[in-house]
Amino acid sequence: MNKFVFALSAVCVLFFSCDFSGDNSNDYAYYKVVPRTEESQFSLPDSDLKIDMISVLNTDEIALGEDVESVTKTVRVAPFSMSKFEVSYNVWRFVYNWATSGSPGNKKYVFENAGAEGQYGDLSNSKLFNEGGEPKDEGIPVCGINWRDAVVWCNALSELCGLAPVYCTDSDLKNPLRNSVYKEGERPANIPLPYGNAKATDMTSLAKGNVDNPYVNKNADGFRLPYLYEWEYAARKCEDGSFISGRNAPGDKTGPCSGSSKPALMDQIMGITPVPPSKVAKDYGWNMTNSKNDGPNGTAAGWDDRNSSCKIPANGSMRIHKQGGKLPSELGFYDLAGNAYEWCCDFASPYDWKYEVYPSKSMKQGGYNASYVYFESCYRRADPSYVKTGGLRLARNAE
Template sequence: MKKFLSFLLCIGCSFFIFSQQTKDFTGISLIKIEHLSNDAKFIIGENVQSITDEREIQPFYMNAFETSYIVWYNIRTEAEKTLSYTFQNPGQEGSKGKRGKPPTEEAQWQPVTTINWRDAIVWCNALSELEGRTPCYTYNEIVLRDSTNAAQIDLCTCNYQANGYRLPTETEWEYAARKNGALFQPGNVVSGVMAESNDTNSNNLENDYCWNDENSTGTANIGTTGSLFGAKSSPGSGNPNKMGLFDMSGNVLEFCNDWYEEYYKQNAFADNIYYDGPKYGSARIVRGGSWSPFASYCYCGDRYAFDPDESYNYMGFRFCTTKE
């Protein structure tokens, strides 16, 4: 994986020189997320929703970082050139970049934004195929390669047993955000901060783990919260949560696989251990908050929903896979 991406990064960025701090950085680091015996099931939406739901978790791998623009751009353009992929939105560097333009030295490691949910899952398929993995997203067993085909994409299926890349389910996302090694963060918390939001210690720490309205005016380089030099610090130099995941709260909202639905008390996992919401819907789940609101809108249990066609400069994604 790293060898393949390093090759693409070198090709895509031959027009400028990497700094010493970032020349070996790829923006890709798959972290294994697995439960201990005492937390195979957990309460999703705790302290945020009036009705919560008990969810079960299966082992999976999540990227430590939100998808940076340079990684997005190089995979997108390579897939368009060699595999006939089509994307509705070309994306941009963070909150202030120019749509579809080549990466710049100043903002290449900011998260990709102004893409929609459909673009994100088709990009995951592209990365899977370029790596020789089995794509997860299909429609009638046909691999999805065109994010402008809304009818097919909105009725697609995700093969969770495939070794390709995909978006996390909402359950996987919240578990990874709350998981802190052997501990688990309950209540209203920024990912990585163990104290609840009504604790003064939490208020002092939130800005060290979350780019939000109080400490930013736009997106930051991925993985830089709490860094000495702020948003323009070297990517990956900031504070991850105890699982090694960066920016699970703040920077950009992150797409999840699920269609939106209210939580229910009954166990939705009776027939599907990879529960990803209802079969149909009108809006997809996004998690994690962004640079735009206060940290109190970036808590682990906060959930929002957007039409799968919507794209903004505060929404992006990170990918995961069931098999490394």
């Protein structure tokens, strides 16, 4: 009798925790998990700088690469926190100054790149603004850093805030990675921007515990880069528990980022009806068609985006914009569609990759000088860890 009551209770719990209303096109899950989120602010010590975070408090599943990549992967998403906006140069520079000062109580950090307060120009002639300088403005996402810089900076932020660093050089997870400069071997010659002068990835840099493959303390309470599944979840999850297609811009339910209403010859032969592109994707991010324009006088992060400092060197040029000037994803994350490129924690290997290492790291979203097709929520770049064209968004384990 007790077994019967237990089984009946389990069925009732399952029934009432599932959403059976409407069609669910995701074949990797038979019910919708309605997301639970919570917003918070994290204050940096001895400053008035704050980091806005959004915590996703439920456990769920997501199909990485859905509708975009030929090989997808279903991943369990544990509760996590991610920054509402891209990391600003103001925050980057404050932590960078602390980390490189060697002041009392601080073990000195070393960075390959000092970061830049924005970027402007087209793909063939992009330029970093105020690289390595003290901030001239507020709210402009940092860029001009490589993956190595990003993870080392996350460790510095964690130590500054009294949290446990995530990226370590030893399997005991006691020695944080504090140097983003790969010194082994000779540096390659004649490598232009955005690659900089960093030593290229090789099997030494990829050795476990080295700069391109540090040990990851998954239980640490410190800051880190988002995992791909966290970033895509933040981009695609909807308030009703559904997911937008991986072809859509983060938050845009109206359709894919690219497409055509006119069927190609192969579409006609195969009887495929093409899906027209979204007409509102431009409202979710900055790219080559709209980044020349001014943003609002009050972004979601509270900035006036009409005359940012990185616009001044080349008025009328494509440029990175201040945080929060476009529409957010349904969970409230801004600038996921296009502004600064964002490094993620993971290797950029195919989802059926069977080896432990890969030559490139994952970078998400399209940039301010890219086309709409790169707004796709499941789109990811594969860039070597020494490329200095990225920015970052922060993540943490949910408390």
